[in-house]
Amino acid sequence: MDLATLAPSPGLATTTTLETLETPCLVLDADRMDRNIKRLRNRLDDLGVSLRPHLKTAKSIDVARRFMSAPEGPATVSTLKEAEQFAAAGVRDVIYAVGIAPSKLARVAELRAKGVDLVVVLDTVEQAQAVAEASRGAGMRIPAMIEIDCDGHRSGVVPGNHAQLLEIGQTLAAGAELRGVLTHAGDSYKGGGDEAQQRFAEAERLAVVEAAQLLRGARLPCPVVSVGSTPTAHHAKDLTGVTEVRAGVFVFFDLVMAGIGICQVEDIALSVLATVIGHQREKGWIITDGGWMSLSRDRGTSRQAIDQGYGLVSDIDGNAYQDIIVVDANQEHGILAVRPGSNARLPSLAIGDRVRILPNHACATAAQHPVYHVVRSGSHAVEACWPRFGGW
Amino acid sequence: MDLATLAPSPGLATTTTLETLETPCLVLDADRMDRNIKRLRNRLDDLGVSLRPHLKTAKSIDVARRFMSAPEGPATVSTLKEAEQFAAAGVRDVIYAVGIAPSKLARVAELRAKGVDLVVVLDTVEQAQAVAEASRGAGMRIPAMIEIDCDGHRSGVVPGNHAQLLEIGQTLAAGAELRGVLTHAGDSYKGGGDEAQQRFAEAERLAVVEAAQLLRGARLPCPVVSVGSTPTAHHAKDLTGVTEVRAGVFVFFDLVMAGIGICQVEDIALSVLATVIGHQREKGWIITDGGWMSLSRDRGTSRQAIDQGYGLVSDIDGNAYQDIIVVDANQEHGILAVRPGSNARLPSLAIGDRVRILPNHACATAAQHPVYHVVRSGSHAVEACWPRFGGW
Structure with missing residues (x-):
């Protein structure tokens, strides 16, 4: 995608970043999306059929x-x-x-x-x-x-x-x-x-x-x-x-698609930005404001070889932590912990720190949000806000 | 609730009924809601504490x-x-x-x-x-x-x-x-x-x-x-x-609350109105347009004694069919079938017929919708449309 195609939204302050957005909210990595689109388009061009995107x-x-x-x-x-x-x-x-x-x-x-x-x-x-x-x-x-x-x-x-x-x-x-x-x-x-x-x-x-x-x-x-x-x-x-x-889902990809080998975790373009709001240190829990209302109730990986809970946790740059997942979620609380059975260590995150949760199912998670906050890979600057709609 | 408190929405045609609403959509039985509110209020009055509704x-x-x-x-x-x-x-x-x-x-x-x-x-x-x-x-x-x-x-x-x-x-x-x-x-x-x-x-x-x-x-x-x-x-x-x-959830109640005995199924005030769009008769399936986008992905009854799938199916009057549940759901498709293990018979429903699905979790199901269509128990007339909001 050309830089020119990412027109900043009129009302968006040029300084909006992943550090200043209100959380929880939906973040879209435009570089990853662009790669996903190009990959399928090239494939179908080779097969000689047209794409009717869902x-x-x-x-x-x-x-x-x-x-x-x-x-x-x-x-x-x-x-x-x-x-x-x-x-x-x-x-x-x-x-x-x-x-x-x-x-x-x-x-x-x-x-x-x-x-x-x-x-x-x-x-x-x-x-x-x-x-x-x-x-x-x-x-x-x-x-x-x-x-x-x-x-x-x-x-x-x-x-x-x-x-x-x-x-x-x-x-x-x-x-x-x-x-x-x-x-x-x-x-x-x-x-x-x-x-x-x-x-x-x-x-x-x-x-x-x-x-x-x-x-x-x-x-x-x-x-x-x-x-x-x-x-x-x-x-x-x-x-x-x-x-x-x-x-349709290939445009963003998600953990269900990664779990069946259609993409890599690094291809997932969608994430939910959340803020740390508490710890239960004896239990090995970090509490965030990213609950099921922002992640959706989708547990699509629960029957896959690797159960990702309510989502796989990434750092603010979008790089997944090893084996750190949302083990449980209430309406506006997410509980981050080490995946059961893993020897990974919980990252050191303080009150106010931010994480990005990769979704089980992009269709369900996106549906919980009114807008995409568009960033590029490796950048914290929000370059555009794209509204989305719901309903019937 | 007095009739006077159910002010019809300005844009609502007086003839709107459960037969003419666009589906899927959210229906709220005001009589059931009213009973639920009165019940808890009386209880707390007796205990001498005030209610701070969620x-x-x-x-x-x-x-x-x-x-x-x-x-x-x-x-x-x-x-x-x-x-x-x-x-x-x-x-x-x-x-x-x-x-x-x-x-x-x-x-x-x-x-x-x-x-x-x-x-x-x-x-x-x-x-x-x-x-x-x-x-x-x-x-x-x-x-x-x-x-x-x-x-x-x-x-x-x-x-x-x-x-x-x-x-x-x-x-x-x-x-x-x-x-x-x-x-x-x-x-x-x-x-x-x-x-x-x-x-x-x-x-x-x-x-x-x-x-x-x-x-x-x-x-x-x-x-x-x-x-x-x-x-x-x-x-x-x-x-x-x-x-x-x-x-909070007591105002509507839901199948999770019924499953742990806090209410009866007949107290559940919220339902999703859906239309039959197909049959797979050999499989005993009825397909509706009420998928997980309208029901939510919540499977809160999955660990209860009675698993209600994605919801318990009622007729258009709000009376639950015996053992008919939404056994599976895609984004905009719901699959109705007899609960596994039950001897109940699938109701005879034709293309275009309507059903009301009682939700597992009222908070999650309501969140999928922009508006409540308010009816009274036993009536098909929509007496008001109450907007709801989402987001953070």
Whole structure:
């Protein structure tokens, strides 16, 4: 990222640093983010597919602009609020990648009427009928993608259920618009190593490519063939037949991704800045003002080989201490201690000293905060404040 | 609560109902809330102590006004943002009940200069020195409470460490203001039955009453003697020597509190309204748009006798289904299923039908939302929208 792209926020005093920010707050290392984006972009360029970034992790137009191919998109979102917010900032090519509820179609039609190519996702005939009905009501053809269940993880038409796939496709083609097929290898977040990830990626590809073939064989259109998850996007060897890849958490990365080998701890761009507010020396505890309200309740590493508690503790420069984690958290208190079983020593931190906590799950931790405080690697100067939004 | 106190929000169409709200969203049953408030208030009246409600659960002036004794307070908060927001709405008597970081004292002095009696909390000599120094700098005596660790749960001076208690007390009395002593029986959230809770409550009382006696014996002032947690507030038999009780989550209650017997499931006033968006019939799953972003990642019942997953499922009227829980959740997807081991049957719910999810932890779930949609028990009409805030 060029220095020029980090425009300081208007209200930000030029002297704001990691020492003077109010804590707890969210810190974003722009150099790490930039490397993460470049890495996946280069990889997908080599595979010849385009990236449709998932903006649900970032929920920030400043971040979105840095990893979308163009200001208009393409992009993926998880809520209509995201679709509306990003549309207001000029994004025009959006997939809302959560199964559509019929009551949400009025908002979809409204955004489409404003010139946003917003596409919905579904996996039942009932939903396809609702989209066809809403299309008739709005005097437009609302485009929909059919979700395919590549791994039994959550939603989607089960591969092999040809009758259901064709009935949904025909319903859409007749009364709305069949835009394509989409899948998400949710099970890939459980890890399993490079070979397992390559299998997850190939299962993702096969699930949608076969569904697309079936639809096209029935003379139904299927222009878009969409796969995506951060782990599979970093492991796919061949994406023949796929037109786009969706991924989101890679922009920041987190401890769950590090735990399954998709990134290194040193790649994690997001942290929560916290201040030491107490000690329980007999117990080996350091108390900070970074509780679960700022870290989130996500314990995504609890089932991984290395349990990171509520987060891995770094010094103010962003360098992780050896085996120092947030062992427990209350709403506005975090308890730092040596990881159980480790021989590491607790760092010497006084009341008022600051640490940066690396998150288990970037999507969950970022969601607890209204703004990103943007720094560069190794610097304490806050160069920009990027607002983020929540809600539905 | 009188009907008159539920003023409809200006922008709210009179026809808004649980059927027409955008989902997911937060629903508050005002009748249940009202009962919860009355129950604890009656209890504390009988014990002859005043309630200093903790506003960290609600983070809403509309809710706060319903459970504070007066518009001016007293009140307890967990962040300076809460102190500032409630002060702006007229609250004047506030304890900020998280150990003070020296860098936050400028904001404390600013609020005090505006006429808010904001009191800080601490448990180290270093913090007491910082408060004394800030008092000198601001030309005012900033009042502080000394936190006592009644159960080894988190923070506070260990009972029996008289030297530390007296040194903190003397430092405050000399250079700031020693307002009193405070403790919180955090371990009471683990449950253990009525007798265990009565012991937790008595341990809370003894910890602060003995600390107050020690301070007073050394001719130090100690006007306020403060205890509090929702479980102990509902079990204390005797509060001799205590001047006030702090509690917060009781206003809404939640599954964690029901799981340790402090309330019934039918008392839980908060729920997340969600819409059915899919089925995986072979797996016995119903998919909704209520994922962890709306429910929070809190799994507080996971170590209780009955694990409620990400929440217990109710029908749209707020009546819990037998053994139907959110067995798993992604960011914007919730998976409803029969509780493992139960013979209950999945309710027949179609695409578009709505359910209400009772939360594990009201503080965490409410924090995911910008507004409360207020209804009465058994009614679908939304009678008010109460905004809430977050941040620090």
